[in-house]
Amino acid sequence: MIKAWKPILLLIMLSILFIWIPFPTPSKLLLNTYPNLPAPIGKEKVLLTSAGQAIEGKIIENIADDLYLDNDFRPRALASDLYDYETIIMDIGYSSNALHKINREFEEEKTRMLTLLKEANATSKPVIITYISNAYRTDQHTETLLLQAIPYASYFIGVKEPYLSRNIKSQLEKTDIPVTFVEQLDDLATPLNAAFR
Numbered sequence: 001m002i003k004a005w006k007p008i009l010l011l012i013m014l015s016i017l018f019i020w021i022p023f024p025t026p027s028k029l030l031l032n033t034y035p036n037l038p039a040p041i042g043k044e045k046v047l048l049t050s051a052g053q054a055i056e057g058k059i060i061e062n063i064a065d066d067l068y069l070d071n072d073f074r075p076r077a078l079a080s081d082l083y084d085y086e087t088i089i090m091d092i093g094y095s096s097n098a099l100h101k102i103n104r105e106f107e108e109e110k111t112r113m114l115t116l117l118k119e120a121n122a123t124s125k126p127v128i129i130t131y132i133s134n135a136y137r138t139d140q141h142t143e144t145l146l147l148q149a150i151p152y153a154s155y156f157i158g159v160k161e162p163y164l165s166r167n168i169k170s171q172l173e174k175t176d177i178p179v180t181f182v183e184q185l186d187d188l189a190t191p192l193n194a195a196f197r
Helices: 002-020 056-066 079-084 096-101 106-122 140-152 166-175 185-194
Strands: 046-051 071-073 087-092 127-131 155-159 179-182
Touching (some): 046 056, 046 079, 046 106, 056 071, 056 087, 079 106, 087 106, 127 140, 155 185, 179 185
Parallel strands (some): 046 071, 046 087, 087 127, 127 155, 155 179
16 A cells, blocks of 8 residues: 555655746846837937838838828938938848849948937937848848947837847847837837827
8 A cells, every 4th residue: 555655655745846946937038118109209300211221111101101200211311311300210121132222232331320320319319210021031131230220229119029039139128228019010000100199
């Protein structure tokens, strides 16, 4: 009879032992996420531009037009163009074809982006970074642009998290800016509208 209870007692003892052993929790990033901003940060007139020249910047322009935001879409905007604008929305996504078409190298595009962001920062203009590309656009060039742009951002809007690398999430956490992740492109209008109204 006692032999029959030995395995059961052993299992109970092991269960109690495992309850008391702390398991390491995976380090979870704490992002400052919002479904949309509680108060507006942007003012019109808005400069819409692109870093990396991906076509997704046109999608942001269409959404801004649907929201009746006073905006200009200038994918090749320079820092000297900021004088006429109150807020910058920059969509980030690298397209080698688009850069080739405008005869620009990646390093030149990165320099243009950083110069524009530094000027916006120096003149206290809010910068909204959007990243709405899918996994096909997520490459080392796009990640480099995002990592360098995020420290200048006032607000980040992106598609749901799986397309963001751990490096980008870590940079967002370190910068501690408001972040909104949307499920799909149709959901972009709400956080963009909340940033202005």
